[in-house]
Amino acid sequence: MRDLIYLTVILPLLGFLINGIFGSKIKNEKLIGIIGSSVVGISFLIALGAFFETLALPVEQRQKIVSLFSWMAVGNLNVSFAFQVDQLSLVMALVVTGVGFIIHVYSIGYMHGDRGYWRFFSYMNLFIFAMMNLILADNFVLLFLGWEGVGLCSYLLIGFWYDRKFEKSTVADASKKAFIVNRIGDFGFLLGMFLIYMTFGSLNFNEVFSRALSFNVPTYVFGFIAIFLFIGATGKSAQIPLFVWLPDAMAGPTPVSALIHAATMVTAGVYMVARTSIIYASAPQIMMVIAIVGALTAFFAATVGIVQNDIKKVLAYSTVSQLGYMFLAMGVGAFSAGIFHVMTHAFFKALLFLAAGSVIHSMQEEQDIQKFGGLKKYMPRTHITFLIAALAISGIPPLSGFFSKDEILWFSFANGGLFFWIMGAGTAMITAFYMFRLYILTFDGKERFGKDKHPHESPSIITIPLIVLAVLSVIGGFIGIPEVFSGEHGNQFHNWLAPIFKDADRKLAYFSMHSHTTEILLMVLSVVFAVSAIWFARYIYLKNPTIATDTAKRFKGLYNLLWNKYFVDEAYDAVIVNPIVRTSSSFLWKIADNKIIDGVVNGSAKLIDIISANIRKLQNGVAQFYALVMVLGIVAAFFWIILSL
Amino acid sequence: MNIEVFLFFLFGIVAAVTAVIMITRRNPVISALFLILNFASLAGLYITLNAQFIAVTQIIVYAGAIMILFLFVLMLLRPESQKKFFELNPKTKIFAIIVAFIVFAQLVYMIFFASPSANISKDVSKSVEAGTIEAIGRELFTNYVVPFEAAGFLLLAATIGALVLAKKKFD
Amino acid sequence: MTITIEYYLILSAFMFLVGVVGVLINRNAIVVFMSIELMLNSANLTLVTFSSFLGNSIGQLFVFFVMTVAAAEAAVGLAIIIAIFRNKLTVNIDEINILKW
Numbered sequence: 001m002r003d004l005i006y007l008t009v010i011l012p013l014l015g016f017l018i019n020g021i022f023g024s025k026i027k028n029e030k031l032i033g034i035i036g037s038s039v040v041g042i043s044f045l046i047a048l049g050a051f052f053e054t055l056a057l058p059v060e061q062r063q064k065i066v067s068l069f070s071w072m073a074v075g076n077l078n079v080s081f082a083f084q085v086d087q088l089s090l091v092m093a094l095v096v097t098g099v100g101f102i103i104h105v106y107s108i109g110y111m112h113g114d115r116g117y118w119r120f121f122s123y124m125n126l127f128i129f130a131m132m133n134l135i136l137a138d139n140f141v142l143l144f145l146g147w148e149g150v151g152l153c154s155y156l157l158i159g160f161w162y163d164r165k166f167e168k169s170t171v172a173d174a175s176k177k178a179f180i181v182n183r184i185g186d187f188g189f190l191l192g193m194f195l196i197y198m199t200f201g202s203l204n205f206n207e208v209f210s211r212a213l214s215f216n217v218p219t220y221v222f223g224f225i226a227i228f229l230f231i232g233a234t235g236k237s238a239q240i241p242l243f244v245w246l247p248d249a250m251a252g253p254t255p256v257s258a259l260i261h262a263a264t265m266v267t268a269g270v271y272m273v274a275r276t277s278i279i280y281a282s283a284p285q286i287m288m289v290i291a292i293v294g295a296l297t298a299f300f301a302a303t304v305g306i307v308q309n310d311i312k313k314v315l316a317y318s319t320v321s322q323l324g325y326m327f328l329a330m331g332v333g334a335f336s337a338g339i340f341h342v343m344t345h346a347f348f349k350a351l352l353f354l355a356a357g358s359v360i361h362s363m364q365e366e367q368d369i370q371k372f373g374g375l376k377k378y379m380p381r382t383h384i385t386f387l388i389a390a391l392a393i394s395g396i397p398p399l400s401g402f403f404s405k406d407e408i409l410w411f412s413f414a415n416g417g418l419f420f421w422i423m424g425a426g427t428a429m430i431t432a433f434y435m436f437r438l439y440i441l442t443f444d445g446k447e448r449f450g451k452d453k454h455p456h457e458s459p460s461i462i463t464i465p466l467i468v469l470a471v472l473s474v475i476g477g478f479i480g481i482p483e484v485f486s487g488e489h490g491n492q493f494h495n496w497l498a499p500i501f502k503d504a505d506r507k508l509a510y511f512s513m514h515s516h517t518t519e520i521l522l523m524v525l526s527v528v529f530a531v532s533a534i535w536f537a538r539y540i541y542l543k544n545p546t547i548a549t550d551t552a553k554r555f556k557g558l559y560n561l562l563w564n565k566y567f568v569d570e571a572y573d574a575v576i577v578n579p580i581v582r583t584s585s586s587f588l589w590k591i592a593d594n595k596i597i598d599g600v601v602n603g604s605a606k607l608i609d610i611i612s613a614n615i616r617k618l619q620n621g622v623a624q625f626y627a628l629v630m631v632l633g634i635v636a637a638f639f640w641i642i643l644s645l
Numbered sequence: 646m647n648i649e650v651f652l653f654f655l656f657g658i659v660a661a662v663t664a665v666i667m668i669t670r671r672n673p674v675i676s677a678l679f680l681i682l683n684f685a686s687l688a689g690l691y692i693t694l695n696a697q698f699i700a701v702t703q704i705i706v707y708a709g710a711i712m713i714l715f716l717f718v719l720m721l722l723r724p725e726s727q728k729k730f731f732e733l734n735p736k737t738k739i740f741a742i743i744v745a746f747i748v749f750a751q752l753v754y755m756i757f758f759a760s761p762s763a764n765i766s767k768d769v770s771k772s773v774e775a776g777t778i779e780a781i782g783r784e785l786f787t788n789y790v791v792p793f794e795a796a797g798f799l800l801l802a803a804t805i806g807a808l809v810l811a812k813k814k815f816d
Numbered sequence: 817m818t819i820t821i822e823y824y825l826i827l828s829a830f831m832f833l834v835g836v837v838g839v840l841i842n843r844n845a846i847v848v849f850m851s852i853e854l855m856l857n858s859a860n861l862t863l864v865t866f867s868s869f870l871g872n873s874i875g876q877l878f879v880f881f882v883m884t885v886a887a888a889e890a891a892v893g894l895a896i897i898i899a900i901f902r903n904k905l906t907v908n909i910d911e912i913n914i915l916k917w
Contacts, residue, residue, distance in 0.1 A: 621916030624848070624909055628737075628840050631744055638751040645758055653819045657827050664831050664854055668838035673847050680850050687857055694824070694868040699860075699876050706883050711853065711890050718894045719846060722901050741840035745833045752829040761869075762820040771871030780873040781880070789877060796884045803888030810895035 001049035002064050002085045008043035008093060009083070009132045015039035015125035023118025033108035036121030040104050040128055044097035051090045059499055062086055065138050065206075072141070079203055084138035088500045091339060092135040092271055099263045099346050100128050102465045106354050107255040109461030110361065120160060124259070127153035131264050135271055140193050140203040143272070147236065148186065150265045155179040157260060158252040166251040175252075178245040185235015185242050192228030196279075199225070205275065212278045213503060219283060226279055226286035230293075233269030238320050239297045239327060244569055246320055250312040254357030257312060262319050262353050263346035270326045270342055274335050274500070281333070281504035291331025291416055295423040298324025300566065302430040306437070307552075307562045310367050311356045314438050317565075318393070319349060321427060325408055328424060333508045334411035336497040340480045341408055344400040347476050348392040351469035355386040358458040358466065359442060363449065369438060374447035378455040383443050385466040390439045392473040394432035394530045400477030406523050407482060407491075413522060425526055432533035440541040482519070649693060656689035677715050684708040695769075695776040824865040831858035845897050845907040849890065856886045 015036055019026075026032055054062050067082035083089075104124060111120050130149025137143040159175030166174050197203055199221055200211045212222075233239070238246040249261050260266070273280060273290070280287050298321045305317035322345050329338035360367055362379060376383040392401035405428060412420035449455070457463065480493035498505075540547045552559045561567070618629075663683040670676045684707045691700035774780060785793055831854060838851030860879045867875025901907055 619916055621913030622910060623912075624840055627836075628741060628744070631741075631748065631836060631840070635744060635747055635751070638748065638755070642751060642754060642758075645755075650817065650819055653823065657823070661827065661830055661834075664834040667854070668834060668842065668847070668851060673844050673850075676847050676850055680854065683854065684857065687861060690824075690827075690861065691864055693819075694864050696864045696868060696876050696879075699864055699879050702880070702883060703860075706887060707853070707857070711887055714890060714894060715846065715850060718898065722846075722898065722907060738841050742837055745837045745840075748836070749829060749833045752833075753826060756822055756825050756829070761825075762822060765821055765869050767821075767869050768871050772868040775867060775871050775873040776876065781876055784873055784877050785880070792881060796881055799888050800884065803891050807891040807895040810892065811898045 001046060001053050003066055004046055005050055005066050005083050005085050005093075005136065006068055008046050008097060009129060009136065011039040011043050012125045012128035012132065016122045016129060019118050019122035019125065023122055026118065029112065029117050030108070032118045032121050033104075036125055037101060037104035037108065039125060040097055040101040043128070043132070044094070044101050047090065047093040047097050050085055051094060054085065054087070054090060062499065067138075076201055077197070077203070079139050079141045081142060082138045083136040084205060085136070086500065087497050088271075088274060088339065089136050091343065091497070092267075093132065095343050095346050096128065096131050096135065096264050099350050099469075100124075100131075100259060102468055103255050103259045103263075103350060103354065106258075106357075106462055106465040107253075109459055110255055110357055111253065116160060120157075120253070123153055123156045123160070124255075127157065127260060127265075131268070134268055138205055140196065140205070140208075143275075144186075144189065144193065147189065147232070147268060147272075150260070150268060151179060151182040151186065151236070154182070154249070154260050154265055157256040158249050160252055160256065164251075166248075171251045174245075174248040177248050181242050181245040182235050185232045188228045188230075188235070189232025192225050192232065195221070195225045195228060209276075209278050209503065212282060217282075222279055222283040223286050226276075226283040227289070229272065229276060229279070230286065230290055233272055233327075234293070235269075236272075237266045237269030237323050237327070239269070239293055239324065240300075243297065243301070243320050244572060247313055247316045247565070250310070250316050254312070254353055254360060257316070258350045258353035258357070261316065262349035266319060266323055267326070267342045267346070270323070270330065270338055273327070273330045274339055277335050277501050277504035278507065280330070281507040284508070287331050287333065287508075289331070291328050291412070291420060294324045294327030294329075294331055295412075295420055295427075296324070297321070298328060298427040299423050299430075302427045302434065304562055304565045305434040306430065307559060309370050311359065311369050311372075311438065311442065312353070312367060314369075314434060315349070315352055315356060318352075318431065318435070321431060322349065322393070325405065325424065325427070328412055328416075328420060329408040332412050332416040332420060333505070334408060334415065335501045335504065336491075336494045337404065337407040337411055339497060340493050341404040344392070344404040344473070344476050344480075347469055347472040348389040348399075348401055351385060351389040351466060351473055352393070354462075354466055354469065355382050355389065358382045358462050359386075359455075361462075362455045362458060363453055366449070366453070369441045371449050372442040373445050373449065374443070375455050376443040379443075379457045381457060381463040381466060385463075385470040386443065387439060388470045389473055390435045393435055394534060395428055395526060396530060397527060398474075398477065400473050400475070402527070403477035403480045403482070406526060407480065409526055410482070410519050410522060413518075421522070425529055428526055429529045429533045432530040433537050436534045436537035437541055440537060445542055445545075483516075652689070652693050656686045656693065659683075659686040660690065674716070674719055677712060677719060680715075681708050681712050684712065695772045697776050698778045698781055699776070821865060821869050825862065828858045828861040828865065831855075831861070843908050843910055845900075845909050845912070846894075848909065849893055849897075853886060853890065856882060 015038075018035055019032055023032055054064075063084065063086040065082055065084055067080050070078070070080045072079040104121070107120065107124065111117055114120065127150060130146045130153055132146070134143055134146025134150060137146060155175045155178055158178050159172055162172050162175075164171045193203065196208060199217055200208045200215065202208055202211070231242075235242040246261060246266070250257055252260075280290070301317045301320035301324060305314050305321065308314045308317065322341070326338045326341050326345070329335070329341060358379065359372070359375065359382060362382075363372065363375075366372075388399070392399040395402045395405045397403075409421060409424045409428070412424050480491055482491050564570070660683055663679045663686065667676045667679040667683060670679070684703060688700045688703045688708070691697075691703060835851045835853075835855035835858060838854065839848050842848050842851065860882055863875040863879050863882070865875075867873060867879075897907060900912060904911065906912075
């Protein structure tokens, strides 16, 4: 089955082509949806088969390269369209195709009646194609192909309703913003790739990573490669400073937010850091940078999430914050913990978004939580699944979020120090708080919606995916039970991924000097924090809602700062965007393009015109003039002859 | 000074002077008459070169036929006399004269550079022999009979062409 | 002194250039034609000179053909001038310039 892994890439591409070319002619929505979903479903089954096949093999044989064709063979550069089936890519493949399949099925119901139905599924399939390329690639170039591809699909899908307004501007602007900010990160990624090729002479993962160990490369080169690649990751995975596109990406349909901006695309950066772990391990200062960026992003995004009133906005900032957690894990050397959190986060965040979509649909596209309230008796299934996801993300045991988040917190304490643990734990508290604020304002308490709204439970095609994801959010953590509990089994997830990171782990040489007791103590502390945050949220929003509004009035400045997301967008606009726009329109357009370039092109045409107008006058019709010219020619010819005599 | 030199200078100077006069007259009929004088002196030059046949042909064809044709056309068309020589376009005229002078200088230089008199000496008997009508005729009708016939065709074509071009249209 | 070949050649070159000047300067088309005849004659003189000095009759034979062609060309040229004169009532070259840009 591992040999068939390329099908997981080709089938979604096929789905894209079929729906893209024939979709507008197929009038049957169900057929489009079935085509779109089944290609992803079959890919999931193939990935599952490859997983079990790999599980049965001994550790040394677990990596397999499946090559389709040689893509570029120029001089020393040999890049093939080849896929690397190993423990890490299988985990990612299962998450992408599995969660992707669930979301596709959900979309069959959610996008019902939309006039671009076929376009939606073809774009979604294209996205799966690009994402699979990204995670299965065995070289940087194919990874970058997928990297750019998911950026493109993000643009296409965010701008799906391209003729609508969105907040202060348009949906088109939001999708452009996503693409452009992504591009800035991609530039950094490209620089990293160039440096890698210059240093190691290859772009193939196996070759580069073995040479990273054997070549004698100074640390600062590793540092530059690492920071450039990380810049790409901040763009793709919405970290400081390139996170600004993610909240705007909520302009797209909710399944898009669930798939791309929660579960898969935004985790591409985390995956990339995990894959190139040896490079990061060779540049410990950059790892510190990553950890700091991750911790700061996690904390500050969470603070912004407290005051947002759009249900999808809260979830968007929550995603940025959770991604910060993953990078914090990467930064302190807990690579498998970060990947573990990628997996569990995919489950509960996708669930949160899909449930939010269910609510939005039933409230007739209303997204303001101030107009919700008390929906739990109208939408029981959505309510229960949302609650499960909220508990998971808050880190309540024994749900999946508890295991992955606590592993990250433990390693940030053990490898990183108290500062990182405090940032992480603080973020966890705030996360629980805003999550339950969201839950209470939406499903609990008094009903604040008008008489025109008739909330109802969504059809099964929507609620069954919710239930599946809820089950996964509950049981998904059990494969990552830490050593303290599972004893000699060890952390199964960690052991599965350990061979991928063994070189990096050896280089970093962390040794866990802390005892089991500290670990359990910290675990208990974080649960206490989470429960108290939940209780606090209930106290305010359920029992005394006026506390919230009074605090907002009293600390108006702080509230404004948070509500306007620290004015980051405005700062970027003033410092970067507006100067560029003004330079472009005043100088580059009017002068460089209009005057200089057009001047040269038109000018050369005019020059020819002038020359020809003057040469034309030579033909004045007077024969004697021609004779004179002939005589002049004779003079010249004679001179030439005389000179050669 | 022997007769050869005297005859050359006589005929040569007349030829040169009449040529210059020819191009500077206002009245084209006067130009034609001076051209006839030029042709006559050329015929004299041919005699000094022992080319009897050519000399006679020159008088018969050129002075006798072509120039008469020119005079007929001149009298038929009666073109008005030109203005004084240097009145119109003096600049062009001077420029043309200067250019022609440059070419003349180049030609003289080339002639003297080649110094033909070092390589060629006149063999009088041979030149007399070459100028006779028998010698020319022998060559004309044996080796060069094709050009001869072609010249005949050319004259036929010219005759018909001149007829067609110049006749009045029948209304 | 003897008359060497250069004398004849320079005379013929002079006549040729007088003819060129005549072509370039005159405004009456018929005088231009006469200048052309002058040029042809100077070429004839050169040919005959070489024929005489080399003792070869080929040069004079060629003069024969040149005269033939000159005669034909003069006839046809004058016929054209007559035709133009019928239409434009002038033989002034400056006014016969309709074949221009």
